[in-house]
Amino acid sequence: MTDKFDGTVFRRGDAGYEEARRGHMWNARVPARYPDVVVQTGSENDVVLAVRMARREGLRIAMRSGGHSWAANFLRERGMLLDMGRLQEWSINIRARTAWVRPGVIGTDLNRALRAHGLFFPTGHCMSVGLGGFLLQGGFGWNSRLWGPACASVTGIDVVTADGELVHADATQNSDLYWAARGAGPGFFGAVTRFHLALRPRPKVMMNSVYHYPIEVMDEIYTWAAAIRPQLPRIMEPLVFMRRDLFGHSGPGLLVMGPTMADTREEAVAALALLETCPVLDRAISREVNLETELEELLSGGEQMLYWKEHRYAADNLWTNASARELLPAMHRIAESLPGVPSHMMWILWGPEQELPDMAFSMQGDIYVAVYSVWDDPAEDRKHQAWVTDRMHDLEPLGKGIQLADENLAARPFRFMSEENLARLESLRAKHDPQRRFHSYMEPAA
Ligand SMILES: Cc1cc2nc3c(=O)[nH]c(=O)nc-3n(C[C@H](O)[C@H](O)[C@H](O)COP(=O)(O)OP(=O)(O)OC[C@H]3O[C@@H](n4cnc5c(N)ncnc54)[C@H](O)[C@@H]3O)c2cc1C
Incomplete structure (x- = not known):
């Protein structure tokens, strides 16, 4: 952890703000919602610094990785847009059949790299779907009827919490965060900087x-x-x-x-x-x-x-x-x-x-x-x-x-997980993000 910031900060009114707000958003319908600050992160360390900056300035945080949310969940009025789309590194362990990926990695790019090793991951059904949001919300990936949603193949995450601390979470440590990260989607209360994945043999x-x-x-x-x-x-x-x-x-x-x-x-x-x-x-x-x-x-x-x-x-x-x-x-x-x-x-x-x-x-x-x-x-x-x-x-x-x-929750709220799991998710949010630093699901305008 250092104080050196590798990314770029755009405040409302700055040159380049509008371009940064839209970023690599996939839907051409860009909502008229304007964060006070857009932070384009260039490293994991930047994510820690950005969350700490949001705490200092009292800003709520919305996050973006691949920019494919149909509803543009990452664009909220005021606060900070924390853009992790440039975090695109990955590493593959061929023998262990595991990989880690940063949230801005595009699923297709990962599968292209895995192909040479006869390995596969259930990524999304279009070329450009980002892994960050895809893995958090579940992930209907290729062969998911057999292997389950892609999040079932996530074995751990590295995440910056609402306190601004970078922690690892898996089945044995910080397991609350690991449980929530597999399915909370746009309601997750932390900034994931790395997903650890179990890989599959590539179907022949x-x-x-x-x-x-x-x-x-x-x-x-x-x-x-x-x-x-x-x-x-x-x-x-x-x-x-x-x-x-x-x-x-x-x-x-x-x-x-x-x-x-x-x-x-x-x-x-x-x-x-x-x-x-x-x-x-x-x-x-x-x-x-x-x-x-x-x-x-x-x-x-x-x-x-x-x-x-x-x-x-x-x-x-x-x-x-x-x-x-x-x-x-x-x-x-x-x-x-x-x-x-x-x-x-x-x-x-x-x-x-x-x-x-x-x-x-x-x-x-x-x-x-x-x-x-x-x-x-x-x-x-x-x-x-x-x-x-x-x-x-x-x-x-x-x-x-x-x-x-x-999801279309801002226009049509409807249940998206079991009642029991939703209650658990909200109690974990209250514990890990009591000040609601991170935005949650969108709701219809009052
Ligand atoms: C053309 C197209 C095809 C698609 N195909 C599929 C498909 O086959 N299967 C499927 O399951 N879905 C599919 N989707 C939906 C897609 O998976 C979701 O929109 C998903 O959120 C995309 O991931 P992303 O990184 O681009 O998300 P983004 O739009 O960047 O983020 C969505 C939300 O996820 C959260 N988030 C993103 N990154 C982070 C992070 N690093 N830490 C914490 N929270 C974060 C934020 O709340 C954010 O608002 C498709 C979407 C499109 C546009």
Whole structure:
């Protein structure tokens, strides 16, 4: 620990403040929320100095790593924005199959480095998702139906506490902090400077089958998808997307796919065979089966099809254990009102629910439904924000809770962890951050 500061401090009104406020934010919809100070950290030591500065100046702290929070959780009015996006070092221990990463590391970069060693980590589904926020909120990563949310593979953290002390936390020391860091997401009360990870052997085969169906068969598709869900092997990530203008066909359509990570080709083919049981297979507009693929291809395919850069986004989501019959009326309302390309609805056939380690992350369900609205004109912000919020309000009576990855808590508060875990999290916050130095979850404006 030294007093030497390697980063940059921008106060409101300083040249460069606005650029620093936006930083590497992924969503082009930058909210009009203005921190008093933006601190771009250049080292772990800077994080300690920044937290101590916030204490001295009586500032509340919001944090940013990869800048992918749809809701821009890291931008709050007044206080300090502590930006750790430049902390991008990592280290891999090949023999022990472990790694540590700084919070600004991009998941794809980590997996690119691991590939040379036949190792893998369940990083996010788009090229640029940062590990900091991703790991804290849970982390639906590649092969997470098998391995669990990415935070289940976090074995420890280094964290600057509200007192401005840098401590290590794992199962045996500061275990409260370790418990909370795996799932508290934007409600975590410390600045994580390093995550310690358990790595996996890299799956030898990556395969996918992709089907495009017209919207007219949506009842059949969703009913069938929900029915086969319990038999779907955990090595497959079964997804149903609804989007307009698929492959030159106007109007909404459905895309069914099952990225699969297996040890052998036979295992992958056997898993994907279930997608061939669709009762309306003969209605598929296109059908590509058992395509051998690679992580980079899966990542870029998702970005090209669904997650276009430099656009405005709103997102919301829900876990549900309801039947297809119960869900269908709301699915129709989504189809009827779906905004333009590449706005979409995603179903992940996630369940049966997995047993999880004892950690804050505790909300999952059979089916994950998420809606993403995408547009360009700032004058339409209100309309698109309302669309995602209203569509999920509509489903709320059938919902179990939400995933923090796609949270919309400022517009639609809903439970995101078990009641027991939330109570424990709040009592840990009171103990470790009694002055609420760190911002917590966003809430609707009073
Ligand atoms: C295109 C796109 C694709 C996505 N795909 C996936 C996916 O496949 N799976 C999935 O699970 N999620 C996905 N997400 C959601 C994403 O995981 C979350 O937005 C996550 O927060 C991103 O991590 P980040 O570091 O970019 O977070 P940021 O936006 O930088 O931070 C989000 C919040 O996390 C907290 N935080 C961040 N860093 C720290 C830190 N170092 N210490 C303490 N608190 C911190 C802060 O409260 C902050 O407000 C996606 C998002 C986008 C935009």
